[in-house]
Amino acid sequence: MSIEVKVPTLGESVTEATVATWFKQPGDAVAADEMLCELETDKVTVEVPAPAAGTLGEIVAGEGETVGVDALLATISEGAGAAPKPDGKSEAKPDGKAAEGKSEPAAAAPAAAPASGGDSIDVMVPALGESVTEATVATWFKQPGDAVAADEMLCELETDKVSVEVPAPAAGTLSEILAQEGETVAAGGKLAVIAAGEGAAPAPQAEAEAPKAEAASAPATKRGADVEDAPSAKKLMAEKGLDPAAVQGSGRDGRVMKEDVMKAASAARAPAAEAPAPAQAPRAPTPADDAGREERVKMTRxxxxxxxxxxxxxxxxxxxxxxxxxxxxxxxxxxxxxxxxxxxxxxxxxxxxxxxxxxxxxxxxxxxxxxxxxxxxxxxxxxxxxxxxxxxxxxxxxxxxxxxxxxxxxxxxxxxxxxxxxxxxxxxxxxxxxxxxxxxxxxxxxxxxxxxxxxxxxxxxxxxxxxxxxxxxxxxxxxxxxxxxxxxxxxxxxxxxxxxxxxxxxxxxxxxxxxxxxxxxxx
Missing domain, CATH: 3.30.559.10 (Chloramphenicol acetyltransferase-like domain)
Structure with missing residues (x-):
């Protein structure tokens, strides 16, 4: 059965809008109320949610086109039997987000995995406010395997107007994070899974990565298991071949920042500089030298x-x-x-x-x-x-x-x-x-x-x-x-x-x- 996606009411005296951005493409699985596209009028920006779960069929109005109120934007093939994308990956997006349709066999398995230690509880995106249908995951304060208390803050979401804190719905162990930092999530979407109860087992992926955790036990002890280094710092440590254990973090809770990596790299070069070396002509600075002192941060919504x-x-x-x-x-x-x-x-x-x-x-x-x-x-x-x-x-x-x-x-x-x-x-x-x-x-x-x-x-x-x-x-x-x-x-x-x-x-x-x-x- 095909369902039509139409232009919603745009406001008093507003009769047309321009299609600004499509967030889904034909063949993508969509969940009910998941944002499909964004329209722009001369007054406001209007988000268009999916009227039902299924697979996005045809996009009738492309980006940049002007559409009137109640005009047809796209069609959706409804129901669990909706055809997947040609590459067979409609269950999971390339960026790692699980599809949120009614049929979720792939996503259901990890959520049920920690049942041995207690019931699984889903952590959902809370109500974001009138006319706000999506948010960006700004920061996770807990990681898979961490124990959490009821109402303890798990993560922070950002909308284009306000920040929203997401507390734990119950005590237990955070077993799986489904939406990583920087990902966009819809209102009512699933963020993570908690294995309820004090005896809840850690997430399977945490067990699988135990050898890595042991190898990195020194920095984890120094900074705390729930403190993650800045992404720019991780990248720079990899480029310069530095052991994370050798870098002292100056950020909150011992978090390693990019400048900490630069200091550690300079200190590592110091002994070599003390040894006599043949005179060399000074090297002209290059743009690559400045790149190591820069940090790119995505703009908040x-x-x-x-x-x-x-x-x-x-x-x-x-x-x-x-x-x-x-x-x-x-x-x-x-x-x-x-x-x-x-x-x-x-x-x-x-x-x-x-x-x-x-x-x-x-x-x-x-x-x-x-x-x-x-x-x-x-x-x-x-x-x-x-x-x-x-x-x-x-x-x-x-x-x-x-x-x-x-x-x-x-x-x-x-x-x-x-x-x-x-x-x-x-x-x-x-x-x-x-x-x-x-x-x-x-x-x-x-x-x-x-x-x-x-x-x-x-x-x-x-x-x-x-x-x-x-x-x-x-x-x-x-x-x-x-x-x-x-x-x-x-x-x-x-x-x-x-x-x-x-x-x-x-x-x-x-x-x-x-x-x-x-x-x-x-x-």
Missing amino acids: LRQTIARRLKDAQNTAAMLTTYNEVDMGAVMDLRSEYKDLFEKKHGVRLGFMSFFTKACCHALKEVPEVNAEIDGTEIVYKNYVHMGIATGTPTGLVVPVIRDADSMSFAAIEKAIAKKGRAARDGKLTMADMQGGTFTISNGGVYGSLMSSPILNPPQSGILGMHKIQERPMVVGGEIVARPMMYLALSYDHRIVDGKGAVTFLVRVKEALEDPRRLLMDL
Whole structure:
């Protein structure tokens, strides 16, 4: 029976998309809900999952083609009897991932192998969030044969927005890892197998590799059995013929990094250098010499998404930046006077972001085009403010959204910012937390930036850049005095916002911050 794969609903007012990437090819086995391809619209990227398990038959719309809503993309031959690929390897992909269809005789055997020590428990990919169907395995913290406790973290997955930790569903022994670091896995896919119970036997492959483990027992003792050296370090040790036992690791838990291998190689050459040798002409450096000092790291999915969206913003919007400066003295004095009382009453610290959020909401009412967006040939004006607050995290920049910020108090804004900030740093933001923003504030001043031109966060038409507060000589009442000044930058889409509107917006923000009483009186 043949099942049709069609273009899903693309969103309000979006009628067509471009086929960006096919992740499966005709003849490949596919599992239900496994991602088949990715479509791109002028607003979002849409992932198309398989409606049923089977074998991908014909691809009707190739990469680069434009398709309408409900158009036919491909067909799937349904059921366990789906024909394998011509090479007879449909049960396992070349990269080692097991096919996740309904018929899995090859994959079932390893999962059941450790049954002698207890029941086998599958470790599955957890729910990744609304509209997120796949993730990349970032790091395994355990290896086959390691004992694990219930709820102990086994690995970390990365999506294009957040990181997801995968805990052990039960205590036992990790017997098999099915998805290695760097592999892409679908939501609900199988990551590993645990042999439940304290007496669980180690994985068969771990037993088969026992001679290797004994030979490498010295470095394993030095670094710990569950610590794996950096891939670049392994490659370099093999190239230079170094014994792993002779390399002292400087990474976490004794992990050997590339620079450790370079040091060990230099030390090995030192005795030879001390012996007298005939004079030789100095050798000219070659690109190969630099290659040993480089390390290639695959971009995370989040970093890839950030790069794509920022470049799209530059290519799409007529982006322009206008600047002003604000005397922060009044806000700093007000904050110093009331911060202790504010924290005692509301349980949250009074920061600068609530003042800027309030000032921007005030200015957006007067200049509504900065809070609007372009949809085709129409301008969509928003009679509300969903404020995006750009937040730096160890994995990249994210923009959680404070919804209806224009109707919130200072305390409510500060609480919402603190809550979203913690979630961002812990990698706990959901897709819903980062959708629907109408305007964004970015604070580069926390990193010491004095002036910059922020990039728009599409489809928004404006973003305000805050910067470092720095005392500068200013003329006040005919006298030169030192004042705490901050440069402000508004980047905007000139297709919808004129220069007059942009300047007016910044002036209103400046006025509100230099005299915060204006916010109370809506002036």
